[in-house]
Amino acid sequence: MLVRFWGTRGSLPVAPHADVALAKVARALVAAGGRRFADEAEAAKFARAELDFATYGAFGGATPCVEIEADEDAFAICDMGSGLRDFGLSATRRCAEGHPRVYHFFLSHLHWDHIMGFPFFRPAYETGARIVIHTGHADAEAALRRQQEAISFPVPFDELKAHIEFIVHRPEESFEAAGMEVSLVRQSHARGSFGYRFDRPGKAVVYSTDAEHKPEDMDLEEDVEAFFANADLVICDTMYSLGEAVSLKQDLGHSSNVVAVDLCHSAGARRLALFHHEPSYSDADIQRMHEETLRYEEAVRGERPRLEVLCAYDGLEVSL
Amino acid sequence: MDWRLRNDGDRLVASPTGRVDEDSWKAFSTHLTAAVRDAVAAKAPLVIDLSGLEYMTSKGLRALTMAKNEARGQVAIRLAAPNETMRRILSISRYDMLFPVVDDVDQAG
Structure with a gap:
């Protein structure tokens, strides 16, 4: 499996x-x-x-979009943030070399930063492309149609040429897609979000963004740890420091670097990718957060094997 | 994790020892909540002597937040005498901006 990060910033695209x-x-x-x-x-x-x-370098400023390459017959993409535009251009090039034009999307939720790239997704305008949108939200189609209404965008959803279908999944019911077994779990976020786990024989990737892990809900974290269990890579929302997440930013639906490390430690995960970076953070701020996370992981590791902590950036590729 | 609570003049001093992690956070949180209630009843500040703690994970930190919420501003909760690792964890988590942290238990008032 190969994971490509096309957008790693949270909430709002930013450019230097x-x-x-x-x-x-x-x-x-x-x-x-x-x-x-x-x-x-x-x-x-x-x-x-x-x-x-x-x-x-630079961590980049595109909002969430992560490709998981696991199957030669279909693309798998988590979320449709502004990073989707670049993925679409890359996919078009790969399709010109023979890759099937089949796209499986897995939506964490429908907030704007996670769907804003779809109107700019070039394959959506191509006859013969097949787009399957997996979601836990029954109103996903309404959200995508709404952002292409005339007041917001010049091309209506119905003018897209690709064959587009929506599949609404229930949490904890796994399914097969893009050559992987996929399961999803409900997360704490405004209107709810869903984390996804992608399994192939011997490999597992978890995509868990826009998830708040509140102090009063710590009893429930064993379920999160089970979802992350033994994953080769966990992509985790680490937007705020824990201090911010429990005070000024509480109830905004986001997590912290230290909680992400602890969940991965308890789950026996091998790698953690820090993700959904705060838009006001400079590259130096994000790098400092990464360095602090490395120090925290070392401080609380105890007798466990080292958890590798990566800091996701637009353009990062992780081979599993 | 072991826990000791003592009256020290006009304050309560709690002394957890060992580690606060996924195995021990519930006991830590239970003791802490009870200590906050004692402090509120006594109208005395609660000092948490961290000198015996090896480290605390986010579960322990969040238990501190629950304790602060339990106190509802009626009594102060102060952290004292963290070792180098605990000081680093408080800094990385920015909990040193949520709780007063002093080097010595006697300084904690």
Whole structure:
């Protein structure tokens, strides 16, 4: 299985202003200390080796969209955030090389940041493409149609050329899709969200975003741990610090890096991907959150094996 | 995790020892809630002496939040004497912005 992150930011797409790029270039030049490079490839090698990710790279600003490559016969995509546009372009190229034009979507919920990419999803405009939208929400079709009403978008939903079908699933009832066994679980979020678990023989990925783990509901977390059990990768909402999540940001439906680590530890998961980054965070803020999460994981690991903690960014690929 | 609660003049001092993790958080939370009720009844601040704690996971931290909610502002809850690991956890979780943290139990008032 291969997991590709096309959008990792929460709530709202963001893009850096010009001064952000300037600061990164300036920091890199200072770090280079006057040394000369034969070409851009050599300079890039220096940047990767000597600079931190927040300087030579960027976490990106597209909202949630994650591809899980498990089957040659169909694409599998979690959520339709603004990262879906780039996935659609990539998929079009891959289909031109022979990939079947079959797309299975798995929607966590219907908030705008998780569906806003669909009107810009190029395969939706292609005759012969088949799009299957798996959801736990009975009103998913209404949400997608509504965002393409004339007041919001120039192309109505009914003018899309692809064959589009919606399948509403009940939680805890697994099903087969895109070459995987898929199960879903209800999560705490405004109007509810759903986490998905994707299993193939010997491999498992969990996509759990927009999920709040409240202090008063800690008794229920054994169910979450069972859902995460022994996963090779858990993609987890880590939008806020725990302190924020239980105070200023309580009831907004999001989780924290430290709760994500604890759930993965208890579940025996192997890797955690920090996800749904707060839109006001700079690259340096997200990198700091990642570093703090690594320190926390080490502090509370006890006798367990190390949990690998990744920080998702737009463009990250994780091979399982 | 072991727990001890003592009256210390005009305050209550709770001393958990060991680890607060997925195995022990319920006992920690039960003791903590009872201690908050005692502190409210006595109109005395509650000091949690962290010096005997190896570490606390998010379950313990969230138990602190429930204790704070239980106190409803009627009594202060202060954290004292965290070891280096606990201090790091309080900082990473930003709980050092939700609770007063002092180096020494005697400083906790």
